[in-house]
Amino acid sequence: MATVSAPSITNKTSPNKSKYRPEIDGLRAFAVVAVIINHFNKNLLPSGYLGVDIFFVISGYVITSSLAGRESKNFLDFLTGFYVRRIKRLVPALVVFVLITSVLICLFNPDPTLALITGGTSLVGLSNLYLLNQSTDYFAQSTELNPFTNTWSLGVEEQFYLLFPFLIWFSGFGRQKDKGARNLFLLVGSLTIASLISFIYLYQINQPAAYFLMPPRFWEMAAGCLIFIGFQRRARVEQALEQVPPLLVMLAMVGVMFLPIGAAVPATISIVLLSAVLIACLKKGTMTYHFFTLEKVVYVGLISYSLYLWHWSVLSISRWTLGIHWWSVFLQVPAMFFIAYLSHKYIESPLRKTRHIQSIQTAIGAALLTTSVNASIIFLLNHKSANVFQFANPQVRLIEKRLDNGKVYRSLILKDSDSWQKWGQAAGIKKTKGCHKSDLIRESDLSKCLGIDKSDGFKSRIYVIGDSHASAYAPGLTNAFPDAAVRTYTVGWGCAYLPRSTAAHISRIKNFNCNDYIANIDTFVSNDIRPKDMVVLSMDWRDGAGKKNSPGLGNAVASLAERIVSQGAYFILLDDVPALGDPLLCQKTWYRPSPLSSCVKTIREVATDQSSLDAIGRMITSASQTNTKYINLRQEFCDKRGICSIYLDGVQIFRDDGHITENAAVRYASKVLKSELASLMR
Structure with a gap:
């Protein structure tokens, strides 16, 4: 995202004498506007996020051009000069952005740990690595709710800066050697090919790594470097x-x-x-050059670094508060530009031009001091965030609930909703045994998760498979059939019992062996199912989950049902809960006067959402009327008027945007499950 004045392509002298290329700033404006449009609404510009890739190309071009012909006494002088300029350019605006946004997010997010850690790691150029780690965590916060998600690109760029000056100097380009440009071109060109291959390969097997890591992104910044060198050395090109x-x-x-x-x-x-070609072919006298050099367009490019930082903060905090609506755009866009204007005028420009920071010792010292202060504040906010949140939300209290995986989920409960606690005390839920796998799938999972000790004396056995939506129903089954052995073997990461092709795709993009889970289920059905056993399948049916439109899903489920039924066992398919908004965003507060539209749905809308699942249910029950059932539970989570929300009878029944609470499973799902399945349990 760095914004450095770009010299003319044809200039081969010191960059201090170079011509400023305003059209490059115009291209920056084009890139940042594309990113903002995409972040407002992905449907408007589905690949607008590629504006970040344009920034990468520009950075490679501008950094190379700024180093061309720059005189340095020695390598240390060259290196310290480079890093002093980078620190002065990037750190001040980032530090202020992280500090202010950290305080703001604690006002609205009752559990901001992930956001604060992302902000803290961005100060040392590592947020891309932290986000890569979180991308494989099922319980990670939504990227749209993390106000520091956008700093991943800064991490990539800063890690590029750790390598690039060494390539510049040791190739001879930084020392103005006769073959320096040629050596740099060959060196960077070779690394570019390797990086591009790694990007294409990694995207197929581990999409998050291809997206967040610097090596698979190196080729993008290298493209800008190569276009500069190519134009310097090859007049024909x-x-x-x-x-x-x-x-x-x-x-x-x-x-x-x-x-x-x-x-x-x-x-x-x-x-x-195309970005590299456009940088090369933009010339005076063309309509495009005229557009990119318009005063207002150039200005947007000049403030693009601050605008990139703050636009995401405005959008993320808006999602926590008033939401993103057509009318809110008229508030959010001016806010983005105004804050970016202030950041550029009073932070970026003054500190970039200051003469008080000239030595590497001073630059690093200032960066360490401000970063340390920021990190200390973030640490305090993280440990006192509930108090900060309560200060802004006096009408809301927090109830902590520790999930089976050891993570703490904090649900928001209105003060007058004491019935939740009463249910928590009175439900007396018998612990359901089993596993929810969010790590490597192994053959030993079958005995560990689904094994039943014969000495326990259970009259019947119920096995729950699928994803976390299936495991959320399990307490309802345990409550409905206390004499049955209920065991769960569910999985995260977008996996479930899916067609092999879909599972293979999930394995590639999530770096998770989904096919092994399906193989384990198949093995279990073949070797361990006995007559009168019951296998219950359920899965996430929201649009973003990827299962709803999975090709061949109906046939895969039907095939599983047929094999289970052929062994004298029962196959039960459960529908999904209504897909609603996150409870954290559905509370009516002073800063959120009305809940988001996604917080409430009608039962008819839910039925439309799950129509393809209903079709699968009809298909499997028509094949075997006696040993298969498709049970519709969705209406149990809606009121008598047919309105579905996170609350029912004054009780919060959803723990997040897709999972019901244990108490909801006991109170609402249990009675239907008992009614529908009691005849099969005899």
């Missing part, structure tokens, strides 16, 4: 690319941004190549 109509290139870039997210690899490669 320069002349050829200057003949390319820049308007055509820009329109192609816009077109790429309308590609669906599923085309991420070709879209990324295309946008990087």
Whole structure:
């Protein structure tokens, strides 16, 4: 995201004498606006996130051009000069952004730990690695609710800066050697090929790693470096690319941004190549050059670093408060630009130009001091955040609930909703045994998770499989059938009992062996199911879960049901709970006068959402009328008027945006399950 004045391509002298290229700032404006549109609404510009990739190309070009011809006494002088400029450019605005946003998010998020850690790691250029780690955590906060998610790109860029000056110097380019440019081109070119291959390969097997790590992103910044060197050394290349109509290139870039997210690899490669070509072919006298050099467009480019930082903070905090609506855009966009204006004018520009920070010792000392102060404040906020939240939300109290995996879930409960606690005391839920797998799937899972000690004397056995939505129903089954052995073997990461092709796709993008889970279920059905056993399947049916539109899902479920029934056992398919908003965002407060539209649905809307699941239910029950059942539970979580929300009878029944509480499973699901399945348990 760095914004450095770009020299003219054709200038081969000291960058201090170079011509400023305002059109590069215009291109920055184009990139940041695309990112903002995408972050407001992905449907408007599905691949607008590629604006970040444009920033990467610009950074590679600008950094190379700023180092071309720069005189240095020795390597240490060259290196310290480079890092002093980077620290002065990036750190001040980032420190202020992290500090202010950390305080703000604690006012609205009762458990801001993940957000605060992301902000803290961004101060040392490691937030991309932290987010990579969190991307495989089922209970990680939504990226849209983390106000520091956007700092991943700064981490990538800063890690690039750790390597790039060494390439510049030891290739001879930084020492103005005769073959320095040639050596740098060959060196960076070789690394570019390796990086691009790693990006394409990793995207197929571990999408988060391809997205967050610097090595698979190196080629994007290297593209900017190569285009600068190529134009410096090859007049024919320069002349050829200057003949390319820049308007055509820009329109192609816009077109790429309308590609669906599923085309991420070709879209990324295309946008990087087109960005490099556009930098090369932008020349005076063209309509595109005129557009990119308009005063207001250039200004947006100049403040693009601060705008990139703060736009996400505004959107994230808006999602915690008033939400994102068509009318809120008229508040949020001016807020983004006004804060970016203040940041650029009073933080970025003054500190970048200050003469008080010239030595590397002073720069590092200032950076360490401000970062340490910020980190200390973040630490205090994290440990006192509930108090900060309560200060802003006196009408809301927190009830902590420790989940089976050891993580703490904090649910928001209105003060007058004491019935929740009464149910917690009176339910007397018998602990359901089993596992919810969020780590490596192993063959030993079967005996560990589904094994039943014969000496326990259970009259019947119920096995719950699927994902976390299935395990949320398990307490209802345990309560309905106290004499039965209820065992769960469920899985996270978007996996469940799915078609092999879908499972393979999930395994690639989530770096999780989903197919092994399915293989374990198949093995269990073949070897361990006995007559009169009951296998219960349920899964997340929300649009974003990926299962709803999984090709061949109906056939996969039907095949599983047929094998279970053929052994004299019962197969039960449960529908899903209504897909509603996160309870944290559905509370009516002074800063959120009305809950989000996603917080409430009608039973008819829920039925429409799950119509394809109903079709699968009809298909399996028509094949075997006696040993299969499809049970509709969704209406139990809606009131008599057919309105579904996170509350029912004054009780919070959802612990997040997709999982019912244990008490809800006992109080509402249990009676239907008992009524529907009692005849099979005899």
